[in-house]
Amino acid sequence: MPHVTVSWSEREQLSLSAEAGLDAIDARRWLDEQFVALDCEPLRASGKVLVADKLLALAATGGPEQFADAAWAAQYARAAVAASGRESVRVDVATGKVSY
Structure with a gap:
């Protein structure tokens, strides 16, 4: 399972x-x-926002509190897998990295 x-x-x-x-x-x-909706800021000066950037920004801005909403967290996981096209996604807010 993804x-x-x-x-x-x-x-x-x-x-x-x-x-x-x-x-x-x-x-x-x-x-x-x-x-x-969460008023996230683009990570790049160019304003271009990649899928990985969105995943990081949502996790950073929403924090653990946003993920306490089980329905929102489940939708985030579905969106992360579908948008990236990967079976496994790791979003590390502390290092600012998304790995697959």
Whole structure:
């Protein structure tokens, strides 16, 4: 089963199973909507926002508190897997890295 791990620190991590149900277009749309809703800032000076940037920004801005909403966290995991096209996604907020 596809899997997403979000880490804010060594002690604060969350593992999520990502159920199927989103295609890449819907996943990107959801990420875009959440990026705006949470008032995230683009990470690049150019303003270009990649899928990995959105995943990082949502995890950083929302923090563990946002992920406490189980429905939102499950949708984040589905969107991360569908938008990236990968079975496993790791979002490390502390280092600013997304790995697959």
